[in-house]
Amino acid sequence: DTTVKQNPRYKLARVGKPVNLICSQTMNHDTMYWYQKKPNQAPKLLLFYYDKILNREADTFEKFQSSRPNNSFCSLYIGSAGLEYSAMYLCASSRVGGIDAEQFFGPGTRLTVL
Amino acid sequence: GDSVTQTEGLVTLTEGLPVMLNCTYQTIYSNPFLFWYVQHLNESPRLLLKSFTDNKRTEHQGFHATLHKSSSSFHLQKSSAQLSDSALYYCALKGGRALIFGTGTTVSVSP
Numbered sequence: 001d002t003t004v005k006q007n008p009r010y011k012l013a014r015v016g017k018p019v020n021l022i023c024s025q026t027m028n029h030d031t032m033y034w035y036q037k038k039p040n041q042a043p044k045l046l047l048f049y050y051d052k053i054l055n056r057e058a059d060t061f062e063k064f065q066s067s068r069p070n071n072s073f074c075s076l077y078i079g080s081a082g083l084e085y086s087a088m089y090l091c092a093s094s095r096v097g098g099i100d101a102e103q104f105f106g107p108g109t110r111l112t113v114l
Numbered sequence: 115g116d117s118v119t120q121t122e123g124l125v126t127l128t129e130g131l132p133v134m135l136n137c138t139y140q141t142i143y144s145n146p147f148l149f150w151y152v153q154h155l156n157e158s159p160r161l162l163l164k165s166f167t168d169n170k171r172t173e174h175q176g177f178h179a180t181l182h183k184s185s186s187s188f189h190l191q192k193s194s195a196q197l198s199d200s201a202l203y204y205c206a207l208k209g210g211r212a213l214i215f216g217t218g219t220t221v222s223v224s225p
Contacts, residue, residue: 042215
């Protein structure tokens with residue numbers, strides 16, 4: 001099974017409220033990623049976990065949190081949603097083994113902040 | 115920083131005609147990996163092609179691409195488009211830890 005699952009598929013949130021998105025994979029991949037995709041823009045890496053080590057991109061460092069309670073699950077947490085967080089959030093996983101490691105993507109969660 | 119440019123936002127063509135999607139990149143890394151990902155409607159992005167070797171043609175599922183480091187390009191081609199090729203195509207680059215995507219090209223193939 002090479003699927004990455006994301007829940008929920010659609011999320012409606014109010015400004016100022018927290019948001020928690022969930023991703024899971026059963027491929028025993030050691031690396032899991034979160035990307036943000038806005039219309040007419042490229043998917044942008046927000047953060048990734050290599051095993052238990054969290055790496056966050058510098059320009060989104062303070063906006064997103066994440067946890068990885070076990071190898072299979074990874075969450076993306078927004079403490080206080082703003083309108084600018086409305087986007088598609090894509091989760092991906094890979095088995096580290098070089099820079100050519102294929103990333104397997106989930107179907108995405110579409111977040112709308114009102 | 116690293117970047118990937120896909121000049122066409124939308125490509126429309128008739129079934130049976132050739133397809134070429136442009137991809138150029140900028141990177142500080144001397145040996146980047148280049149990828150093409152494809153996303154069909156209501157599906158997840160999945161890997162189509164990848165390459166590391168300069169001037170070597172890579173093929174998969176009827177598509178092919180050649181990495182040209184001299185021109186920093188990795189254009190995707192197919193000799194004869196099929197209806198099932200209608201999708202969103204991303205070119206992506208990896209030199210360090212992050213996968214850098216282009217904005218994507220939507221291909222629409224009609225009968």
